[in-house]
Amino acid sequence: MDSTIISIIIAVICLAAGILAGKFIFSKNTRKQIDDANSQSQKIIADAQLSAETLKKEKLLEAKERFVQLKSEHEKEVLERNRRLADSEIRIKQKEQGITQRLESLDKQVKENDTIKENLNRQIDVVNHKRTELEKHQEEHIRRLEKIAGLTGEEAKSQLIESLKQEAHTQALALQQEIIDDARQKANKEARKIIIQSIQRTAAEQAIENSITVFNLESDEIKGQIIGREGRNIRALEAATGVDLIVDDTPEAIVLSSFDPLRREIARLSLQRLVTDGRIHPARIEEVVEKTKRQIEEQVIEIGERTVIELGIHGLHKELVRIVGKMRFRSSYGQNLLMHSREVANLCAIMASELGLNPKLAKRAGLLHDIGKVPDEETELSHALLGMKIAEKYGENPAVINAIGAHHDEVEMQFVIAPIIQACDAISGARPGARREIMQQYIQRIKDLENLALTYPGVEKAYAIQAGRELRVIVESDRVTDGDSDKLSFEIAQKIQTEMTYPGQIKVTVIREKRAVNVAR
Numbered sequence: 001m002d003s004t005i006i007s008i009i010i011a012v013i014c015l016a017a018g019i020l021a022g023k024f025i026f027s028k029n030t031r032k033q034i035d036d037a038n039s040q041s042q043k044i045i046a047d048a049q050l051s052a053e054t055l056k057k058e059k060l061l062e063a064k065e066r067f068v069q070l071k072s073e074h075e076k077e078v079l080e081r082n083r084r085l086a087d088s089e090i091r092i093k094q095k096e097q098g099i100t101q102r103l104e105s106l107d108k109q110v111k112e113n114d115t116i117k118e119n120l121n122r123q124i125d126v127v128n129h130k131r132t133e134l135e136k137h138q139e140e141h142i143r144r145l146e147k148i149a150g151l152t153g154e155e156a157k158s159q160l161i162e163s164l165k166q167e168a169h170t171q172a173l174a175l176q177q178e179i180i181d182d183a184r185q186k187a188n189k190e191a192r193k194i195i196i197q198s199i200q201r202t203a204a205e206q207a208i209e210n211s212i213t214v215f216n217l218e219s220d221e222i223k224g225q226i227i228g229r230e231g232r233n234i235r236a237l238e239a240a241t242g243v244d245l246i247v248d249d250t251p252e253a254i255v256l257s258s259f260d261p262l263r264r265e266i267a268r269l270s271l272q273r274l275v276t277d278g279r280i281h282p283a284r285i286e287e288v289v290e291k292t293k294r295q296i297e298e299q300v301i302e303i304g305e306r307t308v309i310e311l312g313i314h315g316l317h318k319e320l321v322r323i324v325g326k327m328r329f330r331s332s333y334g335q336n337l338l339m340h341s342r343e344v345a346n347l348c349a350i351m352a353s354e355l356g357l358n359p360k361l362a363k364r365a366g367l368l369h370d371i372g373k374v375p376d377e378e379t380e381l382s383h384a385l386l387g388m389k390i391a392e393k394y395g396e397n398p399a400v401i402n403a404i405g406a407h408h409d410e411v412e413m414q415f416v417i418a419p420i421i422q423a424c425d426a427i428s429g430a431r432p433g434a435r436r437e438i439m440q441q442y443i444q445r446i447k448d449l450e451n452l453a454l455t456y457p458g459v460e461k462a463y464a465i466q467a468g469r470e471l472r473v474i475v476e477s478d479r480v481t482d483g484d485s486d487k488l489s490f491e492i493a494q495k496i497q498t499e500m501t502y503p504g505q506i507k508v509t510v511i512r513e514k515r516a517v518n519v520a521r
Contacts, residue, residue: 241289388411
């Protein structure tokens with residue numbers, strides 16, 4: 001690189017000198033100018049050579065310094081590598097020493113194990129010999145016992161097994177009953193605690209709904225306008241609403257009769273508008289009824305939306321919201337269905353929280369458990385199965401769907417929240433004053449309860465007491481033992497639980513007594 005630079009510089013200088021010389025030749029200047037030019041060019045050449053030499057020396061010095069630096073770094077790397085190799089050799093030697101020591105200890109252990117093995121073999125031979133002698137003595141002893149008892153070994157074994165089996169069966173029944181009683185006591189205690197806490201924390205309004213509505217009038221003169229000429233107005237109103245209007249001698253009142261509270265509400269609002277407006281004729285009646293139906297539909301949606309917002313339930317399908325709103329105008333045993341569903345939802349949320357489950361999911365299932373009671377179309381399905389079908393149609397959670405269908409044991413419970421919904425539904429329906437029950441149904445349930453107990457052998461009498469909350473069963477002492485009494489009580493309770501529908505719980509008490517009677521004369 002340095003020689004190339006010098007060559008370039010010399011070439012440039014020569015070119016400059018030639019150009020100067022040419023200028024001087026072609027310009028025909030004086031000889032003196034030519035000499036000056038020659039001397040100037042020689043001076044330039046000399047300066048260039050001097051600069052080149054200086055630059056060359058500087059580059060040589062830099063190259064030497066770089067070489068020294070690289071050599072020093074290389075020596076350092078070689079020293080570091082040698083140090084690492086030395087450390088590796090030391091570690092390898094240490095490992096070799098450790099392996100050698102382990103091999104020596106293993107050799108010692110192998111020798112000791114051989115000695116132990118020989119001793120064990122000798123002991124095993126002694127044990128086998130003694131076992132052979134013991135088997136001979138045992139066979140001789142068994143032959144003597146069979147001769148004395150007059151039974152073979154198999155017969156004695158069979159008798160022993162049979163006696164042990166009976167004893168184990170008796171003990172198992174006693175233990176089973178003890179475990180069941182203990183579990184029932186603890187479970188009842190915990191369940192009662194959770195239920196009481198849930199009920200106390202949930203305030204519910206109890207209002208029994210009837211199948212009639214009384215519409216009050218300002219005066220009896222309006223009755224004539226409502227009836228109309230030859231009764232055409234009242235017939236039109238009954239045909240449009242599906243409600244029977246009873247106009248009797250009751251002063252200033254008309255009775256609206258229908259099993260459907262929604263129809264009664266439509267009829268009441270329509271009648272109120274007609275009386276306020278004063279224009280009562282069939283065309284006007286049909287117009288007002290249609291307008292009232294649309295208003296009620298909007299009110300139903302508003303009630304449903306307000307309910308789900310107050311309960312904190314989100315993501316409910318619009319159709320399900322509408323069904324929830326329709327519950328406001330339905331009743332079950334006189335209990336308002338929406339109030340019942342709200343109460344069940346709150347109870348479910350509290351119970352789920354106490355049990356460490358998802359309270360929002362339980363509240364959702366509690367609110368929707370009776371949606372099958374307000375169908376848009378009549379069907380032969382039960383309300384639980386119909387509600388499950390509706391919830392499945394609108395994409396509800398599988399746990400909610402199963403809880404709706406299983407709250408009357410019509411499908412198998414597959415999720416933990418299902419029994420919670422069933423319990424809360426029973427709590428809400430069993431509140432004092434919450435529902436009306438027909439006397440004939442109550443009497444029939446009491447009879448079924450007593451007849452169920454009388455089907456068991458050895459049962460002499462059965463009485464349902466405390467409004468059907470307890471069943472007392474009197475058995476014959478010569479046919480039923482004390483152990484059989486425990487078993488009978490358990491079986492009757494299980495059969496009642498699986499075959500009958502009842503609110504709350506039923507206590508089964510089996511009474512067995514032995515009476516000895518003599519007459520002194």
